[in-house]
Amino acid sequence: MSNSAHILILGAGIAGLATAYHLAVKHNLKDIVVVDEREPLGLTSSRGTMAYRNLFPGPGDAMVRLLNRSIDLLQEIDVATKHAIQLSQNGYMYFTAREAQIEKWRELARDAEQRGVGKFRETTSGPITHAGAVDGIDLLTNPDLIHQHYPRVTRDVVAMLHVRRCGAFDVFALGEWLVSQARTHGVKFLRDRVEKISVRGNRIESVHGASGAEISTDTLILAAGPLLPDIARMLGIKLPVYNELHAKMTMRDSARVFPRYADLLLWNDPQELEWSETERSEFTAADATRWLLAAFPGGVHFLPKGTPEDPKIMGLWTYDMRPSKFQAEPMFDTRAAEIILRGLARMIPEARVYFGRGREAFVDGGSYCKTRENRPLIGPLPIQGAYICGALSGFGVMASQGAAELVSAHVVGAALPAYARWFLLSRYQDAEYRALLANWDARSGQL
Numbered sequence: 001m002s003n004s005a006h007i008l009i010l011g012a013g014i015a016g017l018a019t020a021y022h023l024a025v026k027h028n029l030k031d032i033v034v035v036d037e038r039e040p041l042g043l044t045s046s047r048g049t050m051a052y053r054n055l056f057p058g059p060g061d062a063m064v065r066l067l068n069r070s071i072d073l074l075q076e077i078d079v080a081t082k083h084a085i086q087l088s089q090n091g092y093m094y095f096t097a098r099e100a101q102i103e104k105w106r107e108l109a110r111d112a113e114q115r116g117v118g119k120f121r122e123t124t125s126g127p128i129t130h131a132g133a134v135d136g137i138d139l140l141t142n143p144d145l146i147h148q149h150y151p152r153v154t155r156d157v158v159a160m161l162h163v164r165r166c167g168a169f170d171v172f173a174l175g176e177w178l179v180s181q182a183r184t185h186g187v188k189f190l191r192d193r194v195e196k197i198s199v200r201g202n203r204i205e206s207v208h209g210a211s212g213a214e215i216s217t218d219t220l221i222l223a224a225g226p227l228l229p230d231i232a233r234m235l236g237i238k239l240p241v242y243n244e245l246h247a248k249m250t251m252r253d254s255a256r257v258f259p260r261y262a263d264l265l266l267w268n269d270p271q272e273l274e275w276s277e278t279e280r281s282e283f284t285a286a287d288a289t290r291w292l293l294a295a296f297p298g299g300v301h302f303l304p305k306g307t308p309e310d311p312k313i314m315g316l317w318t319y320d321m322r323p324s325k326f327q328a329e330p331m332f333d334t335r336a337a338e339i340i341l342r343g344l345a346r347m348i349p350e351a352r353v354y355f356g357r358g359r360e361a362f363v364d365g366g367s368y369c370k371t372r373e374n375r376p377l378i379g380p381l382p383i384q385g386a387y388i389c390g391a392l393s394g395f396g397v398m399a400s401q402g403a404a405e406l407v408s409a410h411v412v413g414a415a416l417p418a419y420a421r422w423f424l425l426s427r428y429q430d431a432e433y434r435a436l437l438a439n440w441d442a443r444s445g446q447l
């Protein structure tokens with residue numbers, strides 16, 4: 001391989017692969033190299049739940065516009081691959097047992113409609129499905145109707161929100177297709193660990209690998225996922241990002257208790273977990289376990305996976321949001337699966353059959369690399385020739401196509417969409433943006 005590249009993309013996660021695809025295939029650029037110490041999708045991108053949605057909160061409509069665009073592009077790929085990426089759109093369903101939540105959901109859905117999520121429809125009597133409703137949000141506030149249509153959901157549910165432009169897809173198939181498209185259009189893949197980046201006169205000059213290789217380039221795109229802080233240090237800059245470790249559990253639903261009503265089912269309400277008397281006294285006795293008896297936040301959710309004949313679920317619950325240092329081989333709480341199953345049983349009571357069986361589940365996950373307001377960084381960096389496509393938090397596979405299209409537009413100098421400025425690193429220098437940050441929650445838009 002030549003020791004120079006016109007464009008060098010650091011990272012073969014979904015962000016790097018999608019960027020390589022956009023530059024090589026859509027912009028027909030040549031001499032592109034993707035460097036990664038792992039196989040494509042070898043880190044965070046292969047550890048998620050592979051779901052997508054267009055429902056994101058404000059301020060502004062930038063996240064919704066970015067995600068709507070990204071989903072459009074995913075749909076195009078689904079058609080181009082003859083459905084190999086298995087994009088589905090059965091929506092996300094949220095359930096609550098709290099009357100007070102209904103008004104909050106109304107506000108959320110009205111606000112979402114203003115920001116491009118799609119029409120808000122409320123009903124107490126049905127119809128429960130809206131033919132042709134490809135986006136928007138349905139709010140159903142008739143418990144009997146909910147029970148009639150979704151009998152596996154707990155009887156005390158009072159309302160349900162069905163967010164329509166949401167679903168799931170196969171990230172592995174998407175990654176494979178992006179790699180093959182990029183290769184066909186001349187992109188080279190190099191397996192190496194980047195250890196140093198040379199900058200001369202505030203311009204990118206070259207990248208040095210652990211193998212001893214030095215590749216000179218005038219354009220470097222950082223798509224290093226949770227390792228972005230390390231890469232930024234090599235450039236002598238500091239990025240406003242940090243990592244959070246998130247676990248997911250995957251389990252065969254041998255008892256067939258988890259319904260397949262939608263692509264994702266979420267219990268909205270905070271809850272205390274159901275433990276036996278023996279477990280409760282054991283947990284009370286030790287400082288290290290007392291937290292298991294405290295209230296857990298709302299948001300536990302699962303995605304039906306596998307097939308109706310061989311059903312599986314993936315479960316996730318963002319109950320721990322402490323920043324954590326990146327670990328290549330992270331250790332997860334050994335109770336994570338048991339906790340998620342107990343939480344899910346609040347929504348699907350029959351899941352109690354799995355109490356005490358958390359060890360049957362496979363637990364993995366990775367780091368969300370995020371900014372304090374949970375918005376990505378896409379665009380140029382203060383060093384000439386350097387760009388970033390990262391801080392993709394828990395939405396990186398769904399946003400990958402939109403983010404890659406956007407960073408590519410920056411690189412080639414194409415027209416930028418209105419939402420572009422919301423994702424620039426330079427936004428933090430804007431006084432108005434900084435004022436917004438004062439009231440911005442890092443959980444914003446995170447399930």
Ligand SMILES: Cc1cc2nc3c(=O)[nH]c(=O)nc-3n(C[C@H](O)[C@H](O)[C@H](O)COP(=O)(O)OP(=O)(O)OC[C@H]3O[C@@H](n4cnc5c(N)ncnc54)[C@H](O)[C@@H]3O)c2cc1C
Pocket residue numbers: 010011012013014015016035036037038039041042043044045046047048049050051052192193194195223224225226227228231246247248316364365366367368389390391392393394395396397398399
């Ligand atoms: C449990 C969990 C569930 C999730 N669920 C979803 C979901 O349902 N939907 C969704 O959209 N997103 C989800 N996500 C988030 C999504 O997985 C990430 O946002 C996305 O994978 C980030 O992609 P990336 O390409 O930026 O990073 P990565 O996939 O981490 O890729 C970065 C690459 O850079 C390489 N690299 C870094 N430093 C170097 C170096 N010095 N030299 C060489 N190579 C280097 C790494 O080896 C790696 O391959 C989830 C994440 C987790 C952890």
